[in-house]
Amino acid sequence: MAIHFLNTFSCSAHFPKEWGTGLLSLLIESEQGLILVDAGLGSEEYKNPSLFTRIFRRITKMPFDPRETALHQIRQLGYQPEDIRHILLTHMHFDHLSGIADFPQAKIHLFRDEFDAFLGRRKSFFDLAYVREHIAHHPVFVLHDLTDEKWFDFDAIRLPFSPEIWLIPLVGHTRGHCGVAVKTEKGWHLHSGDAAADFRQDIPAWAIRLVLGPHEPRLRAFGEAHPEVALTSSHMFLDFFEKND
Numbered sequence: 001m002a003i004h005f006l007n008t009f010s011c012s013a014h015f016p017k018e019w020g021t022g023l024l025s026l027l028i029e030s031e032q033g034l035i036l037v038d039a040g041l042g043s044e045e046y047k048n049p050s051l052f053t054r055i056f057r058r059i060t061k062m063p064f065d066p067r068e069t070a071l072h073q074i075r076q077l078g079y080q081p082e083d084i085r086h087i088l089l090t091h092m093h094f095d096h097l098s099g100i101a102d103f104p105q106a107k108i109h110l111f112r113d114e115f116d117a118f119l120g121r122r123k124s125f126f127d128l129a130y131v132r133e134h135i136a137h138h139p140v141f142v143l144h145d146l147t148d149e150k151w152f153d154f155d156a157i158r159l160p161f162s163p164e165i166w167l168i169p170l171v172g173h174t175r176g177h178c179g180v181a182v183k184t185e186k187g188w189h190l191h192s193g194d195a196a197a198d199f200r201q202d203i204p205a206w207a208i209r210l211v212l213g214p215h216e217p218r219l220r221a222f223g224e225a226h227p228e229v230a231l232t233s234s235h236m237f238l239d240f241f242e243k244n245d
């Protein structure tokens with residue numbers, strides 16, 4: 001079963017100039033229909049941008065091109081929006097969440113702690129990236145709790161899909177942030193979401209810890225110990241998407 005890599009939100013730093021990143025959404029063909037991992041920036045954000053999108057447009061360089069929506073790219077691949085049966089969220093920040101409104105019939109799967117954080121009191125600057133209007137269309141949520149299962153040595157939650165897909169709680173960037181492990185035809189793929197930066201880059205450890213939480217060293221060590229597992233994060237540098245077109 002195939003897995004497609006979509007860039008659903010480009011956003012580049014003014015400095016350093018070479019820091020141009022996308023947002024990696026995975027499109028997975030499963031026995032339960034198409035599954036999207038992270039929905040990217042949704043169409044409505046291009047029409048009525050929320051506060052964080054407006055802030056990002058000021059402090060970064062964004063093409064702000066609606067052809068980057070998952071909706072547009074899925075149509076380009078020959079699918080219809082209703083073919084997306086399930087969406088898995090690493091977390092509910094605006095750039096991962098807002099695209100769900102383009103797939104109103106999809107069930108939205110995530111870790112219960114993340115949903116609670118999204119609905120709860122704002123406790124940090126980054127909590128401002130939670131935008132409640134992004135669920136105003138009342139999607140069906142399927143909230144998942146930790147069990148005593150493991151994926152390799154990570155605490156993990158097996159989701160009811162074939163091929164195997166696991167939610168891997170990697171809490172820190174948000175209070176319920178998760179990675180996602182997918183068994184592809186080429187082997188395991190661990191998508192670490194916003195728990196790590198692009199592993200191919202040298203980004204200062206203090207900056208990663210401050211913004212993305214404590215898991216990057218463990219994920220990097222895991223990747224070195226398991227070269228057979230493909231490892232990505234959400235904000236891959238733009239050349240990743242060019243290679244994986």
Ligand SMILES: [Zn+2]
Binds near residue numbers: 091093173194
């Ligand atoms: Zn985030």
